[in-house]
Amino acid sequence: MTSDGDRREDDPTLMRNQPALQTSTGAIWLGLGTLLTIIVLAVLVPLMSIHTVIAAVGAAFVVILYGALVVTRFVSAPGRSRLTVMASLFGGIALVGLVTVFVVSSVQAASPGGS
Template identity: 35%
Template structure:
C-alpha cells in the first residue's frame, strides 16, 4: 500500500525530491555556527569545546560524503537529515557539559 498523504513528515519534498544540495548548505551554515559557539567555550573547557568542534566538522564531512556516495535518493536525504540532527545534538550536549562543569 502506497501512502502518498502530503501532510505526513516523511512525504515532504525535502525528503523525497531534493538532490541533497539544500541539506549541504544548511549543514554547512549549521556547522560553522556550531563550531563557532563551541570554540567560544574553549576558555572554559578546551577539551570538550575542541572535541565537540572536531566531531561537528567530521559530521559535516560525512554529509558531503553521503551526498556524493549514496545513490538511492530517499536514503541519501534521510541520512543527510539524520547527520544534521546528530550535529545539532552533539553541539547541545557539548554545551551542556561545559555549562554544567
C-alpha cells in the same frame, strides 16, 4: 473507497512524505549543514577557553559529521535513503552542538568558583 494506509501514503503533512526527503538533490542539506556547522563552531570555539577538552571534542565531532554529510551527498546513490542519511547527519550536528554546550556549562557551574 481508499483504506487508511493509502491515505497516509498520500498525506503530504507526514514527515516521510516531505519533498526534502523525497525529491531533493541533497543540495539543501549541504547548504543548511554548512550554515549549522558554522554556527555551532562559532559557539564551541569560544567555549574552549572554559573547558578546552570537552569543547574541542564536540567541535571535532561536528566537523566529522559535516564531513560525513558532504561525503554522503557525493558518494551515495540519489534517493530517499541518501536524503534520510543526510537529514540524520544534519540532526547529529545540532545534537552534538547542543550536548557539548550543555556539558561545558554544567562542568563550569559545578566547578569551584563557577556560577
